Amino acid sequence: MGRKTTKLAALRLGAVAGNERAAIFTALLDLNPWPAAILLDFSAVDYINSAGIAQLINLLRHARTRGGVLRARGLSEHYRKIFRMGVDGVH
DSSP states (O other): OOOOOOEEEEEOSSOOOOOHHHHHHHHTOOOSSSOSSEEEEOTTOOOOOHHHHHHHHHHHHHHHHTTTTEEESOHHHHHHHHHHOOOOOOO
């Protein structure tokens, strides 16, 4: 694991579904050096399908194994309940 030079990577998401979602999460997983924190802004997201939730959980696990933190903001109450089970910070 290399030295972290990036403190925060922030991303504002639209609809978390389909090929665009896969490309976004692939790019996040490939970040090098890994940032100390990733902030995902869901304020423009109305729906996250099960594959999107699975990819978010994978991203969370990846962040934790690399010593980083995954934070989410702008989630609807429904998704806040889901992500409270595993995401470090929900605002």
